[in-house]
Amino acid sequence: xxxxxxxxxxxxxxxxxxxxxxxxxxxxxxxxxxxxxxxxxxxxxxxxxxxxxxxxxxxxxxxxxxxxxxxxxxxxxxxxxxxxxxxxxxxxxxxxxxxxxxxxxxxxxxxx
Amino acid sequence: xxxxxxxxxxxxxxxxxxxxxxxxxxxxxxxxxxxxxxxxxxxxxxxxxxxxxxxxxxxxxxxxxxxxxxxxxxxxxxxxxxxxxxxxxxxxxxxxxxxxxxxxxxxxxxxxxxx
Numbered sequence: 044x045x046x047x048x049x050x051x052x053x054x055x056x057x058x059x060x061x062x063x064x065x066x067x068x069x070x071x072x073x074x075x076x077x078x079x080x081x082x083x084x085x086x087x088x089x090x091x092x093x094x095x096x097x098x099x100x101x102x103x104x105x106x107x108x109x110x111x112x113x114x115x116x117x118x119x120x121x122x123x124x125x126x127x128x129x130x131x132x133x134x135x136x137x138x139x140x141x142x143x144x145x146x147x148x149x150x151x152x153x154x155x
Numbered sequence: 156x157x158x159x160x161x162x163x164x165x166x167x168x169x170x171x172x173x174x175x176x177x178x179x180x181x182x183x184x185x186x187x188x189x190x191x192x193x194x195x196x197x198x199x200x201x202x203x204x205x206x207x208x209x210x211x212x213x214x215x216x217x218x219x220x221x222x223x224x225x226x227x228x229x230x231x232x233x234x235x236x237x238x239x240x241x242x243x244x245x246x247x248x249x250x251x252x253x254x255x256x257x258x259x260x261x262x263x264x265x266x267x268x269x270x
Contacts, residue, residue: 047197051195085263085264086243086245086261086262086263086264087198087245087261088261089259131197131198133197141186141188141203141249141259142188142200142203142211142213143188143190143198143200143247143259144200145190145197145198145199146197147195147196147197148196148197
């Protein structure tokens with residue numbers, strides 16, 4: 044079982060729709076969860092981080108965390124073509140100092 | 156305030172050669188981590204340096220080694236390059252006292268191609 048799992052996609056949504064990206068993790072001791080956006084050929088860019096169960100909203104982005112189910116998601120409202128990228132879920136290892144464990148990423152395609 | 160800077164941005168090496176990649180952390184940061192991102196994969200943790208010592212290491216062979224200097228900058232060295240070492244190498248820095256969610260910064264990466 045992989046430590047952090049994501050569907051590789053691509054996830055295709057029309058412009059203006061809600062994109063829902065999902066991630067599961069295996070280590071129940073994990074405390075910190077991150078979503079990064081990565082454009083082709085570029086380095087990852089932090090979009091959201093979440094520590095507590097529930098929802099955290101920032102503009103068009105909402106991160107959702109359910110520690111009981113070991114599940115974290117990212118919702119992108121009013122999706123734009125510029126949101127087309129790979130979205131990486133990362134979990135901070137509870138036994139490592141600031142070590143991030145990444146999923147393989149979900150490729151999102153937003154069509155005009 | 157400069158962020159995390161990495162050099163070189165792109166390089167091509169031949170199998171069996173050695174490569175050194177460099178990273179300068181964001182101002183005020185003292186911890187440097189290195190990640191390898193192969194095509195189509197998420198970044199994988201190589202190792203982390205703090206106070207000029209390797210603090211933790213991922214599942215990478217001894218061909219991968221590193222160093223941290225007194226000014227907190229860091230180098231990643233890879234010996235006996237294999238074709239499979241072709242990847243984007245990312246440096247991440249974080250501040251004293253540990254990182255919260257928005258204090259781990261990634262550099263733009265170094266693209267290594269091994270032919």
